[in-house]
Amino acid sequence: xxxxxxxxxxxxxxxxxxxxxxxxxxxxxxxxxxxxxxxxxxxxxxxxxxxxxxxxxxxxxxxxxxxxxxxxxxxxxxxxxxxxxxxxxxxxxxxxxxxxxxxxxxxxxxxxxxxxxxxxxxxxxxxxxxxxxxxxxxxxxxxxxxxxxxxxxxxxxxxxxxxxxxxxxxxxxxxxxxxxxxxxxxxxxxxxxxxxxxxxxxxxxxxxxxxxxxxxxxxxxxxxxxxxxxxx
Numbered sequence: 001x002x003x004x005x006x007x008x009x010x011x012x013x014x015x016x017x018x019x020x021x022x023x024x025x026x027x028x029x030x031x032x033x034x035x036x037x038x039x040x041x042x043x044x045x046x047x048x049x050x051x052x053x054x055x056x057x058x059x060x061x062x063x064x065x066x067x068x069x070x071x072x073x074x075x076x077x078x079x080x081x082x083x084x085x086x087x088x089x090x091x092x093x094x095x096x097x098x099x100x101x102x103x104x105x106x107x108x109x110x111x112x113x114x115x116x117x118x119x120x121x122x123x124x125x126x127x128x129x130x131x132x133x134x135x136x137x138x139x140x141x142x143x144x145x146x147x148x149x150x151x152x153x154x155x156x157x158x159x160x161x162x163x164x165x166x167x168x169x170x171x172x173x174x175x176x177x178x179x180x181x182x183x184x185x186x187x188x189x190x191x192x193x194x195x196x197x198x199x200x201x202x203x204x205x206x207x208x209x210x211x212x213x214x215x216x217x218x219x220x221x222x223x224x225x226x227x228x229x230x231x232x
Contacts, residue, residue: 051091055084062125069121070097070114073147073155080118112146117156119143124163137170149179157183 059082066080079098084091095118097104120143127138143160147153157180164171173184181187186204190197 058082061129062122065125066118066121069117069159072159073117073152074114078114113144113148113152116144116146117159120156120160124167124169127169128167136168137172139172139174141174142176143173144175144177144180149177153177153180154183161185 063080063082067078070078070080076099081096081098083094083096085094086092097114120140123138123140127134144153144156147156160171160173161183163169173180175181181203184203186206187202189200189202191200192198
């Protein structure tokens with residue numbers, strides 16, 4: 001009887017020691033997780049601060065430039081703003097127009113003509129800030145299709161001329177508008193008879209266009225290494 005009680009006691013002691021060891025391990029693991037959580041929380045605060053500074057810096061550069069471009073064409077007092085919003089745990093950027101203190105969506109105003117100016121300004125700004133910067137050339141397909149004709153189109157064309165001159169940026173524009181073509185320094189007319197296309201220089205001097213490699217057109221795409229061919 002005594003031997004049986006002794007064995008039970010030893011078994012309980014062993015279980016107690018095992019539970020104590022496991023408890024110590026769990027405490028150590030919990031302490032590690034608390035330290036990890038603290039480091040993660042501090043890192044997240046640093047990242048949020050950097051993101052906020054980046055947003056403010058980007059907004060401070062983009063908003064006045066786009067606003068100036070819009071006001072150079074349209075008489076109404078528009079202000080362009082970028083609204084950063086967190087949705088579905090992701091940060092989204094929403095462009096808005098402010099007129100007389102009221103928020104408006106760019107696409108809904110002026111039949112989309114103001115969107116043409118905003119799109120042009122943003123493309124040039126993004127080209128100017130990208131690193132490494134791609135070739136100093138931007139290809140535009142009907143960039144002012146919503147503006148129509150008249151004074152606003154002429155003003156939009158003048159903005160493009162100023163951008164090209166001030167930044168040393170070549171703008172190649174595809175358009176069906178003859179009035180818009182008159183603003184350009186050099187104009188080529190392309191006709192097609194369903195068999196072949198004919199290119200005719202109608203204004204300015206012939207400018208040879210250099211052959212563009214993929215890295216010139218898409219500078220930010222990852223490069224795929226070419227595999228060596230093995231002959232057997």
